[in-house]
Amino acid sequence: MADCNEGTAQEYRQRALFSTIGADLVLRFFVILKKLLEILIINLFRLIVLIRKRVFYILIFLAVVSLAAVIIYENVKVAATTPVLAEIDGDAMTLNTENTRSGDTGDYYKSETVPPIARTEPATTSETAAEATTTAKPDDKNDISFDSSTETLRIPKGIASVIESQEDDDANKTYVFAYKGTVNSWQSDSLNGEFIKSVSFDADKPKITIKTDKFSAFDITEDNENFYIKAISPRLKYDKIIMIDPGHGGDDYGAIHGGENEKDIAIDIAIDLYNLFKDGNSGIKAYMTRYDDETVDIYDRPETSNSVADMFVSIHCNTFEDDTTIHGVTVYYDPDMTNEIGRFQISNKNFALSLSASVTGELNANNRGIIDDYELVVLDHALIPAALVEVGYMTNAAELKKLADPDYQQSAAKGAYNGIIEAFDEADS
Numbered sequence: 001m002a003d004c005n006e007g008t009a010q011e012y013r014q015r016a017l018f019s020t021i022g023a024d025l026v027l028r029f030f031v032i033l034k035k036l037l038e039i040l041i042i043n044l045f046r047l048i049v050l051i052r053k054r055v056f057y058i059l060i061f062l063a064v065v066s067l068a069a070v071i072i073y074e075n076v077k078v079a080a081t082t083p084v085l086a087e088i089d090g091d092a093m094t095l096n097t098e099n100t101r102s103g104d105t106g107d108y109y110k111s112e113t114v115p116p117i118a119r120t121e122p123a124t125t126s127e128t129a130a131e132a133t134t135t136a137k138p139d140d141k142n143d144i145s146f147d148s149s150t151e152t153l154r155i156p157k158g159i160a161s162v163i164e165s166q167e168d169d170d171a172n173k174t175y176v177f178a179y180k181g182t183v184n185s186w187q188s189d190s191l192n193g194e195f196i197k198s199v200s201f202d203a204d205k206p207k208i209t210i211k212t213d214k215f216s217a218f219d220i221t222e223d224n225e226n227f228y229i230k231a232i233s234p235r236l237k238y239d240k241i242i243m244i245d246p247g248h249g250g251d252d253y254g255a256i257h258g259g260e261n262e263k264d265i266a267i268d269i270a271i272d273l274y275n276l277f278k279d280g281n282s283g284i285k286a287y288m289t290r291y292d293d294e295t296v297d298i299y300d301r302p303e304t305s306n307s308v309a310d311m312f313v314s315i316h317c318n319t320f321e322d323d324t325t326i327h328g329v330t331v332y333y334d335p336d337m338t339n340e341i342g343r344f345q346i347s348n349k350n351f352a353l354s355l356s357a358s359v360t361g362e363l364n365a366n367n368r369g370i371i372d373d374y375e376l377v378v379l380d381h382a383l384i385p386a387a388l389v390e391v392g393y394m395t396n397a398a399e400l401k402k403l404a405d406p407d408y409q410q411s412a413a414k415g416a417y418n419g420i421i422e423a424f425d426e427a428d429s
């Protein structure tokens with residue numbers, strides 16, 4: 001068996017072929033003998049009659065030979081099939097070794113997760129030993145790799161010749177990089193970076209998709225051999241960041257009046273506001289605490305903002321059942337909170353004043369001023385300048401009709417947009 005480890009895969013194939021033919025002939029011969037043994041047992045009574053005759057001893061002899069034949073056959077079968085296994089083994093190793101040596105990008109997934117079948121017997125020649133070593137330790141210069149300590153994905157230039165574009169889908173915390181190059185498949189679903197949780201390559205586009213747990217920004221750098229995509233905190237990339245908080249959502253409808261839900265009006269205005277920042281040239285990066293109709297914990301809203309943003313604005317609608325004639329814009333703020341971690345220093349009161357004037361002006365609505373409030377969780381837990389805009393009263397029939405109108409919603413967003421830009425301009429940084 002030791003010789004199975006010598007020579008090339010082609011030699012294994014030849015040996016396996018000859019051994020298989022030999023085993024076939026032996027098999028056919030012994031099958032016939034086996035059959036004779038069966039006939040012998042079935043005719044046991046007749047055997048007793050025969051026992052004094054010479055033919056009995058001949059049959060006994062044939063039975064012993066048959067038994068021996070079965071034992072020999074079993075051994076031959078093992079000998080014949082083992083070289084076949086060795087051939088598959090050899091091919092797997094050759095394939096893998098070639099891939100890693102030539103820098104072919106075809107089989108990274110395989111080398112990552114399906115190691116070649118290990119040989120059970122020690123290599124008997126130096127050539128085989130060298131081959132085994134190369135396979136066990138791939139040429140990592142040509143491998144895609146992820147370093148969780150620096151949060152960096154390294155892509156060899158043999159795979160990507162240029163990274164062409166980056167598309168941020170903050171709503172799904174998914175970041176897509178289009179590139180020129182080839183890679184058949186490479187993906188990792190459980191990366192343990194602070195930001196990066198999974199990476200996949202799609203050779204058809206081709207593109208790299210990175211999924212994260214947190215809002216993330218990326219630094220793309222390169223040297224002679226590699227591209228590096230490093231996940232960083234948005235604060236390290238963007239000079240100014242606003243967090244837009246659409247009130248309520250999901251199971252929490254907020255106020256419900258005249259067939260309208262507060263959560264729906266809030267998200268419509270918030271998305272308009274988000275798009276103004278996205279499409280405009282304010283130089284302010286916007287994120288949202290929710291991007292669609294989903295339930296978001298009230299404490300998570302300020303917490304997410306504290307980790308990412310410079311200012312926080314929450315969008316709501318008001319109600320006052322006792323007097324349905326009341327209408328207009330109200331802005332709440334927490335006078336106690338200090339901006340402990342914000343890069344921009346402006347008092348909550350001044351931020352609220354800026355929003356109040358701007359939103360009211362844009363909507364041509366009744367200005368109900370600013371109100372200090374110590375109780376609102378989203379304001380009480382914000383460690384950056386924060387304000388909550390009640391765009392109008394849902395209990396006022398005329399104002400509710402406006403609040404549900406996309407044009408009015410767009411104007412409310414425009415007002416908030418101008419107020420936020422003003423606040424950033426006014427703040428000390």
Ligand SMILES: [Zn+2]
Nearest residue numbers: 247254316317
């Ligand atoms: Zn509300």
